[in-house]
Amino acid sequence: MSESNPQNPRITWEGCSVLLDINDGDRLVFARLSPSSTIKIGNKKCCLSPLIGCPFGSLFQVETGPKGPYLLRLSATAAAESDHLKEKDDSQPTEGTNDNRSLIDNNKAQSLSGEDIDAMRREGATGDQIIEALIANSSTFDKKTLFSQEKYRLRKQKKYAPRVLLRRPFARSICEAYFKKHPARIGFMRVDALSLLLSLADVSAYSDVLVVDMVGGVITGAVAERLGGTGHVCNTYFGVTPYPMDIVRIFNFNDQICGRIVQTPVADLCSNQENKIEHFISHENTSSLETQPDADERSLSTTCILSDDAILEVQSVQEEISNDSLVKSVSVSETFISSGNGTSDHMDVDPCSTKSLDVIHEENASPVLKTCKSVKPGRQASPEAIKLWKENGFTSLIIAAPDLDTWKIVEELLPLLSYSAPFAIYHQYLQPLATCLHNLQTAKMAVGLQISEPWLREYQVLPCRTHPFMQMSAFGGYILSGVRICSNKPSHQS
Structure with missing residues (x-):
């Protein structure tokens, strides 16, 4: 994330890292967003491009479309209704006339076959519609306790309509x-x-x-x-x-x-680094003076700043600026740029900024500023x-x-x-x-x-x-x- 083009830290952008929480913590995946990045959820491979530009905390659901599986962002209203329904079911007492003692797991309670589910997918049915069809065709769902019903619904939701929560990595x-x-x-x-x-x-x-x-x-x-x-x-x-x-x-x-x-x-x-530092500075001064040809020279004063209020050293360097094409990378508090017509343009650069600028001079052309690559940590x-x-x-x-x-x-x-x-x-x-x-x-x-x-x-x-x-x-x-x-x-x- 570059300072020249500041990004909103609450919204994802291309190239950022995200933490994908799949099915409420069942699986955690770190990913870097790009138009070509993909993720495999179950036996479905989904593209992560819909996640670019969405705020952190957004909830997505895997759906199947004509071009294959894709991630559909759930609206805040739909997510709130789902949470409200879950809280309503949890608030009801689990004690009642229903219990699970008479239930026998013989794989005959579900009348909806796998072929029927595949046919519903080809017709464009969503994951929620498939879950409701499974509940309607289950002969034992109404006989279960409310707690068992919620577990059944959650298990089917993870299989047929898995959800992905977009989390910010911190x-x-x-x-x-x-x-x-x-x-x-x-x-x-x-x-x-x-x-x-x-x-x-x-x-x-x-x-x-x-x-x-x-x-x-x-x-x-x-x-x-x-x-x-x-x-x-x-x-x-x-x-x-x-x-x-x-x-x-x-x-x-x-x-x-x-x-x-x-x-x-x-x-x-x-x-003891004192002698080493003095040798390093003297070597830099010597090498910079040796590389200057005999031509028009201009004095450029640079200030080495370590922190916001600690100035360590002021170093004066003689630097040539000619009419030919010249590319020089500088990071200073104040820089005077000489254009082709001999005039000087004044540019203020934030001394706290850690990025450098490429200043490109061309004959009879105005200076062009290009941002360097982002600073890497370490x-x-x-x-x-x-x-x-x-x-x-x-x-x-x-x-x-x-x-x-x-x-x-x-x-x-x-x-x-x-x-x-x-x-x-x-x-x-x-x-x-x-x-x-x-x-x-x-x-x-x-x-x-x-x-x-x-x-x-x-x-x-x-x-x-x-x-x-x-x-x-x-x-x-x-x-x-x-x-x-x-x-x-x-x-x-x-």
């Missing part, structure tokens, strides 16, 4: 979907554990959060979502290969939020940003690395935090966190240490049938939290 829905489908990919982290992790780490606007994310990127995406385009999320890693964070791409972040997600190895954060952190973090420290630390030694990670990264900064560590098992807590207490590196075990129970709330769900998750991992304090041991900040 931290909660993504975590719930992965925990249900592939819990190992997110370290068996439940949604309540993720929310508690963000709260204990005090993730808020304008924070600089250091993250070790080895659970697919769900923590990085959740932190960036809570920051809302302010502050930074520094995803650090050990070695030379960054940890995968494919889940971040599902969040539909705009360029502003994607520009706040950076990556850098632990070695760059822990080593770019390498700049040396200026690393220097600032080494001087001031990070405001929060979140670790979710089940495959690494927890204490070794904490011992290496905790000195990178500013004093009185909170940290939170997630692990699937208790013992690594208990060992880390003992070592932190012995070294007097943190206070307020505690290990929390999140607990979640989901209830079914219906008249006369309110009880916990029979199948539920009894385990959501453990979280070690605390606050960093000043210790006698030398830190990386000094």
